[in-house]
Amino acid sequence: MRPNRIRELFAAKTCATMGWIALNSTYSAELMGHAGFDTVVVDLQHGPLYLDAAVPLLQALSSTPAMPMARCSDNNFFEINKLLDAGAYGIICPLIDTPEDAARFVSACRYPPQGTRSFGPTRGILYGGADYAEHANDTILALGMIETAQGMANLKAICETPGLDGVFIGPADLSFALGVKPPPRWTESPLTEALDRIRDAAHAAGKMAGIFCGSTQMAIDMKKRGFDIVMNGMDALMLRATAEQNVKAVRTA
Numbered sequence: 001m002r003p004n005r006i007r008e009l010f011a012a013k014t015c016a017t018m019g020w021i022a023l024n025s026t027y028s029a030e031l032m033g034h035a036g037f038d039t040v041v042v043d044l045q046h047g048p049l050y051l052d053a054a055v056p057l058l059q060a061l062s063s064t065p066a067m068p069m070a071r072c073s074d075n076n077f078f079e080i081n082k083l084l085d086a087g088a089y090g091i092i093c094p095l096i097d098t099p100e101d102a103a104r105f106v107s108a109c110r111y112p113p114q115g116t117r118s119f120g121p122t123r124g125i126l127y128g129g130a131d132y133a134e135h136a137n138d139t140i141l142a143l144g145m146i147e148t149a150q151g152m153a154n155l156k157a158i159c160e161t162p163g164l165d166g167v168f169i170g171p172a173d174l175s176f177a178l179g180v181k182p183p184p185r186w187t188e189s190p191l192t193e194a195l196d197r198i199r200d201a202a203h204a205a206g207k208m209a210g211i212f213c214g215s216t217q218m219a220i221d222m223k224k225r226g227f228d229i230v231m232n233g234m235d236a237l238m239l240r241a242t243a244e245q246n247v248k249a250v251r252t253a
């Protein structure tokens, strides 16, 4: 089975770069996939993408060097199974509040006896290889999002969930959970301390710590602070920011 790039990088103690797709365009997915990110995530939770749109985006990504991943819209067995079958090599699940949530999520990602995923990897087998059934459980990545007060309260138990590969921080929701409003002010209390706590809890359990970064500066800081995966390129945000810069440059010339 094709190796999982993010697992390889974690084993090599190297920070992985992650791109993020909100735009429903297979061409922009290809552009993202060829940009050099180690992995690119198709996001079904926020933005305009639904399951039907995710499949061609995963196909586009699988023609590039970037490993295709998806964020499911919810901890939903059916949707997680569909995304994995469509060739996602890893799933990020939002709003993991309890170790039970984490265990349910892991179960949807793993074939028996480790989990309850049902067999039918229609595209997964094309991307992963003919021995998919044999190695999928050890290859597919399952990352649970820590972004709520309950998730913080259950942090250690969530990180210790068997089969969970790591946690991924949603700093905007986490800001609300900590009583401050987004955009995430990661250099200020209480967010700074929470990010450190989550990273340390993941590492204490031998798991990955990833984080969604709204700016390149944040991503650089998070890499320096020992995060294993930094999301530092969302297609819609980059398009808008560059378009705005271009307009401003000419208007103010």
Ligand code: 3PY
Binding pocket: 046, 147, 169, 170, 171, 172, 173, 174, 212
């Ligand atoms: C958050 O910041 O809460 C996220 O989920 C990022 O998409």
Ligand code: MG
Binding pocket: 094, 147, 170, 171, 172, 173
């Ligand atoms: Mg969130």
